[in-house]
């Protein structure tokens with residue numbers, strides 16, 4: 001936990017979930033220390049390109065990368081096709097955290113958190129690969145990894161009560 005800045009009880013719950021699911025890594029968490037999007041680095045006076053590494057058309061920020069970048073929107077579109085609940089268009093980060101910490105019969109909190117964690121990890125990874133290597137994987141290919149991660153994690157924890165029926169809520 002020492003590697004992460006946790007700014008609210010809800011983000012703390014997401015972090016705790018990741019630890020419990022055994023999937024925590026430096027990139028998975030929501031506010032990894034040592035990596036910050038361009039808007040934050042720029043606000044500290046660092047000279048960095050401020051345009052989004054992926055789409056180049058908007059200023060880079062956490063909310064843009066995860067919620068409104070064309071890359072993330074394609075991933076969210078695929079996620080909406082697989083979840084059996086209406087996933088809202090998130091206006092900001094707190095919206096996303098609020099949704100991921102909520103639960104409904106068709107989309108339990110464990111599944112929402114698992115999906116958000118996989119998406120955040122994948123988008124950070126693609127952003128860094130573009131920033132450092134000028135390489136990007138098409139979003140539909142990245143979604144295949146997200147899908148596989150969700151399925152593998154549910155399978156790995158299927159003996160736990162809260163994960164037992166999760167696969168029935170993720171359409172494959």
Ligand SMILES: [Zn+2]
Nearest residue numbers: 052054055069
């Ligand atoms: Zn973008």
